[in-house]
Amino acid sequence: MKITLQVNGEPREVDVAENTLLVDVLRVNLGLTGTHVGCDTSQCGACTVHLDGRAVKACTVLAPQADGANVLTIEGIGTPDELHPMQAAFRECHALQCGFCTPGMIMQAIDLVENGDQLDNAAIREGLEGNLCRCTGYHNIVRAIQSVADAG
Amino acid sequence: MYPFNYHKPETVADAVALFNDADDAMYLSGGMTLIPTMKQRLAAPTDLIDLSGIAEMTGIDVAADKVTVGAFTRHNDVATSGAIGETLPVLAQLAGLIGDNQVRNRGTIGGSLANSDPAADYPAAVIGLGATVHTQERAIAGDEFFQDLFETALQPGEIVTRIEFPVPTRAAYRKFPNPASRYAVVGVLIADFNGAIRVGVTGAGPCAFRASGLEEVLNQNLDPEALEGVEVPDAGFNSDLHASAEYRAHLVKVMARRALNDLLS
Amino acid sequence: MSEAIAEDTGIGAPVRRREDARFITGTGRYTDDLNQPGQVYGVFCRSPHARAKINGVDAEEALGIPGVLGVYTGTEMVADGIGDLPCGWLVKDKAGNDMRSAPHPPLAATQVNYVGEPYALVVADSLQAARQGAESVNAEFEELHAVVELGSATVSEQIYEGIDHNLAYEWALGEEDATRMAFARAAHVTTLELTNNRLIPNAMEPRACLGVHDAATGDYTLYTTSQNPHLERLVLSAFVQVAPEHKLRVVAPDVGGGFGSKIFIYAEETAVIWAAAKVGRPIKWVADRSESFLADAHGRDHITRAELALDEQGRFTGLRVKTTANLGAYLSTFGSSVPTYLYGTLLAGQYKTPNIYVEVQGVYTNTAPVDAYRGAGRPEATYVVERIVEQAARELGKDPADLRRMNMIQPEDFPYETPVALTYDTGNYEASLDKALELIDYAGFEGRRAAAAEQNKRRGIGFACYIEACGLAPSKLAIELGAGVGLYESGEIRMNPTGNVSVFTGSHSHGQGHETTFAQVVSDKLGVPYDDVDIVHGDTGRMEFGLGTYGSRSLAVGGSALIAAAEKIIEKGKKIAAHMMQTTPEQVDFDDGTFSLQDSNQSVTIQEVAFAAYVPADYPEDLEPGLTEKAFYDPNNFTYPAGTHIAEVEVDIETGVVELVNFVAVDDFGHIINPLIVHGQVHGGVAQGAGQALMEHGIYDEYGQLQTGSMMDYCLPRADDLPDFQVDTTVTPCTHNPLGVKGCGEAGAIGSPAAIMNAVTHALGTKDIAMPATPEKVWRAVRGE
Known part of the structure; x- marks a missing residue:
């Protein structure tokens, strides 16, 4: 079936089977491989993107459910020359090591800062409950998000 | 995932008609359980009927004595609803404890109830608050809705359209999350309706239930100390890697006491 | 090298990682991409x-x-x-x-x-x-019939023809008789039965x-x-x-x-x-x-009985350890070495225990193969040593820090030969212990404990003074002990004609940040701008050979290979520079990217030398053109990172939930190239160690079906399961590699399980609780079950 969606501000149309996942539309059909798949039970959050402005796990959204939607992925928030503040903070605070969870972590972190008020250490940690990182122990991820939250 | 036909009706009537016409249809709400199950090839409907386009299933309506939530309302919409936060804060708080942020942005109350996962949070609210579950055909009392493990009073093709929650004088919910999945190992909601106490328990048994033993005690004496001597029998309770039936029974008591402390404070 | 470069990108600077540019923008390229x-x-x-x-x-x-x-x-x-x-x-x-x-x-x-x-x-x-x-x-x-349970595997049905009792080997290290004598003379003996839980790596x-x-x-x-x-x-x-x-x-x-997997x-x-x-x-x-x-290969899975003999003053006189190690259904690539050479050799810990004897049964079961997982044998050894030492202190009524201190190998004892085949080159264990005690505010613990008790919580504190052997490994020794390959590392430095540098390493980064740290090292050594150095790795088509990354070896072995290659570049560069300055190589000094003629103001830059090497118009007659050098570095000992980890936990006695509330790690990794990256490695290691102690457990049922086969049931630590960590370092430079570095990748996972479990048992007043200390287990322990 044909699906039309806005991806990172660009209108895109793909022709996919009904049982295609949004994450595969992004990775396979559109070549946006920054969104990763780290599990098959919707736990790890590596596939987190924004769907109509909300953080969701793209491995648990069917392509037809995203028909007509606005999708924002890690590729759409900044470039190496013009980083999103969250991307810059992750680099500054050494909030990533292998980088595999990072795109999902950043997309959730942006949602958290945009929608959360009074983000202290505990609130940030709680806000990351849908994202697993095996490298950093989260310490520097929390610092990075805190720095963005504090900067307003 | 096995192939299926996808439908996105705009009315409940159309959804039901599609359901009846298909060989083996399933309704798709938020998809937070169904999609992973289909990915693992453990469910293989011929037709998937997406309920997201049905306007009559959305919306939150808050009156002084009653909060009505459309079945397609996503968890975060309940959690962050200012009106619910003011009138029925326990529901907003409970919704904010479901899964994680990304799951709360997709999952819906109707989907959660229809699935009747023994460890889901919302059933504790339906039971504890004595809610009424509405479908296209009838109104089902919350106490009658959950029947067994993943089994509800819903008939094939029946769709949960909205849920009505009576507003108690005060209420509180405590959850002991499974450290891995964040589902409730045990969740207890206590509500006080002008002195009449209801206790809804999720996680402990095959489906959510009223803890009548606890209610009896608390109806006589709404005091955490009153719970000390109460026995919570663990017969029929769930037992798995994370918690034995005995431990679950103990947690019911601890969560009940903590919820009661919250309620009284 | 300019001052600005030295400040920003030299050895010791917290340089922000260059690889991050692609990872934070979604342009990393993983295999599935x-x-x-x-x-x-x-x-x-x-x-x-x-x-x-x-x-x-x-x-x-x-x-x-x-x-x-x-x-x-x-x-x-x-x-x-x-x-x-x-x-x-x-x-x-x-x-x-x-x-x-x-x-x-x-x-x-x-x-x-x-x-x-x-x-x-x-x-x-x-x-x-x-x-x-x-x-x-x-x-x-x-x-x-499947053989699943480790404890009874040697008396269960035989899985393979010709492999009696399902035993791959019964291995031993140390002096059995001398150790027996030590126990016969002991004033006190502490005994502890321990399990080291099966972990599933989950990169x-x-x-x-x-x-x-x-x-x-x-x-x-x-x-x-x-x-x-x-x-x-x-x-x-x-x-x-x-x-x-x-x-x-x-x-x-x-x-x-990767974490080994x-x-x-x-x-x-x-x-x-x-x-x-x-x-x-x-x-x-x-x-x-x-x-x-x-x-994926799983990790750990040991059952151990350990005994510690002490004299009247509390000095350790003997350690006897008997371990049954689960190897799974097959010997994975390095599965045999993990519970033997990477385990038994570490049982001296930081202490002068004179007599040690260890026996290990390597056992086959019908479960996934078990192999190296972050720390690989060394966390298991540390767990045995540090749990039993803590238990001994409790039995003797001594302060656990004091008992450790009186048994520690002292700075003047190095090089120190242990009774289990290793020679530690250097260290200052008390320095790490002292700093850790200060950071945790040891003196204030009783106050914190009392405050917790008022909240109906039991607070406990636990130590682990660990040592590990990294920088795997001297090839000759490793091959003598059974390794099928040498364990050197290769490095190649190509000065390009335009003066920038392409560096090839056989080491491999899967999150460690080599592209940054190795560039810091080469930039510093050759005096070329950091941005002019590129690190290439991970492709057999692009570099000659390599042994890769594990056992915290990359910098100590791979980094040393780059130093050796850089020295060859400098040596050849001196010949070219001498020709350019019409002198002899002996008259040429190299510093900060500049070749200069002694006692003169004449000099040429390394970039000018590189150009001359590729455009050899006026060039030494007997010298090959080009400025590319490679080196293989074979370490002549292990490196021995060591340190003290201290954990504080609070136990909710009603639910059994253990909260890790404070964690201090003071590690001696020798010289540090990039503290930002080193601290990050410790954070990640501690999180995995906390996972082992409190959450993670690979469980098979009696039929050999994996019960914890998804993230719904196998509990990986999340952000809200962990506190902020306090991480610091002390420095005794490694004596036998040119960078003085020891390795930092595994330390966090090595010290933390013992520290956390010592804290949990301290809080509960129990001798042992099997890892992971999950809520129901702890609840039952609280009830005295």
Whole structure:
């Protein structure tokens, strides 16, 4: 079936089977491989993107459910020359090591800062409950998000 | 995932008609359980009927004595609803404890109830608050809705359209999350309706239930100390890697006491 | 080198990582992000049984599914002359006999021995068709009794013909008689029974590979999630014989974490690269997380009885350890060495215990193979030593810090030869202990404990003063002890004609940040701007050889190889510079990127020298053009990072929930190249150690079915399970490598489980609680069960 969606501000149309996942539309059909798949039970959050402005796990959204939607992925928030503040903070605070969870972590972190008020250490940690990182122990991820939250 | 036909009706009537016409249809709400199950090839409907386009299933309506939530309302919409936060804060708080942020942005109350996962949070609210579950055909009392493990009073093709929650004088919910999945190992909601106490328990048994033993005690004496001597029998309770039936029974008591402390404070 | 460079990017500077630019923008390239023209997809058929005979594999139905191109079985692999997956470390038992290896075919042909073991590969032109094909392969299994429980495995049914008691080996180290004497004379003996729980590594990127065969040239290319692509190539060529070494290129692109689990040569990439030639199309395979749980090598899984003998003053006089180690169904690539040479040798810890004797039974069970996972043997050793030392302090009524202090090897004792085969080169263990005590505010603990008690919580504090052996390893020693390969590392530095530098290392980064730290090292050594140095790794087609990254060896061994190569560059550069300045090399000094003539103001830059080397118009007659040098560095000892970790926990006695509320790590890693990265490594290691202590447990049921086969049941630490960590360092430089570095990748996971469990048992007042200290277990302990 044909699906039309806005991806990172660009209108895109793909022709996919009904049982295609949004994450595969992004990775396979559109070549946006920054969104990763780290599990098959919707736990790890590596596939987190924004769907109509909300953080969701793209491995648990069917392509037809995203028909007509606005999708924002890690590729759409900044470039190496013009980083999103969250991307810059992750680099500054050494909030990533292998980088595999990072795109999902950043997309959730942006949602958290945009929608959360009074983000202290505990609130940030709680806000990351849908994202697993095996490298950093989260310490520097929390610092990075805190720095963005504090900067307003 | 096995192939299926996808439908996105705009009315409940159309959804039901599609359901009846298909060989083996399933309704798709938020998809937070169904999609992973289909990915693992453990469910293989011929037709998937997406309920997201049905306007009559959305919306939150808050009156002084009653909060009505459309079945397609996503968890975060309940959690962050200012009106619910003011009138029925326990529901907003409970919704904010479901899964994680990304799951709360997709999952819906109707989907959660229809699935009747023994460890889901919302059933504790339906039971504890004595809610009424509405479908296209009838109104089902919350106490009658959950029947067994993943089994509800819903008939094939029946769709949960909205849920009505009576507003108690005060209420509180405590959850002991499974450290891995964040589902409730045990969740207890206590509500006080002008002195009449209801206790809804999720996680402990095959489906959510009223803890009548606890209610009896608390109806006589709404005091955490009153719970000390109460026995919570663990017969029929769930037992798995994370918690034995005995431990679950103990947690019911601890969560009940903590919820009661919250309620009284 | 300008001052600005020294401040920003030199050795010791917290340089922000250059690799981050791609990872934070979603432009990293992991194996699953790569595609090849004509690519098809592979899905494995995996055993549903823990132990069964395969009486036949019927692929007819699968081959009838549209899109299915082939079904490849173990029988065909054998017929094609594909060899077994080897174990790379031959351990001899205490009688001097070779360990007993169970044959390990990449695809099971006649018998399956653990749930998830692959027995066939289905290849199709879509992933969907491949999955359906795999479901349609009909294998006829004859179920056999599975040996699952470690404690009774040696008295259970024999799994393999010729391997009595399911024992791969009974290995021992140390002086048995002398240790017995020490116990006979002891004033006090502390005994402890411990389990070290099975862990499932769960790097966030699941394993994956993409196998390509070019029929015209006979070249094979394997893109795979490997920590050591050259070792992968060597094993696939020399042992498995999939392809000749010069015709096989192995590329490990961006790799999303490994923690040991991506060291090993697995069945999947072996079958995929073999089948790529048979089907004539590139094949991609990407593990589902569920497959990772079943078929990645697991870690730890020991049962141990330990005894510590002490004299009247509390000095340790003897340590006796008997361990049963689960090896799983097969010996994985380094599975045999982990519970022996990487474990028994570390049992001296930081102490002057004069007599140590350890016996290890390596046991086969019908479970996934067990191999190195972050720390690999050293966390297990630290767990034994630090738990029993803490217990001894409790039994003797001594302060655990004091008891440790009085037994520690002192700075003047180095080099210190332990009774378990290692010679520690340097260290200052009390310095780390003192700093850690200060950071945790040890004096204030009783106050914090009282405050917790008011909240109905029990607070406990626990120590671990660990040591580890890293920088694997002196090749001669390792090969003598059974290693199948040398454990040196290679490095190559190419000064390009325009003066910038391309650096090639056999080490491999899967999150460690080599592209940054190695550039810091080379920039510092050669005095070229940091931005002019590029680090290349992870491709057998681009660098000569390498042994990869594990055992915290990259900087100590790989970094040292780069220093050696840089020294050769400088040496040759001096000859060229001397010619340019019309003098002799002996008259030329090198510093900060500049070759200068002694006692003069004449100088040439390294960039000018590089240009001259490639445009040799006016050039020494007897010198080859070009300025490229390579070096192999073979360490002459292990490095010995050490430190003190202190944990504080609070136990909710009503629910049994343990909260890790404070964690201090003070580590001595020798010199530090980039403190930002070092601290990050410690954070991650501590999180994994906390996972082991409190949450993670790979559990099989009695039939050998994995009960914790998904992230729904196997509990990985999340952000809200952990506190902020307090991390600091002390420094005694390693004495035998040019950088004075020791390695920092595993320390966090080595010290933390013992520290946390000492804190939990302290809080509960119990002798032991088996890891992980999950709520129900702790609740039962509180109730005295």
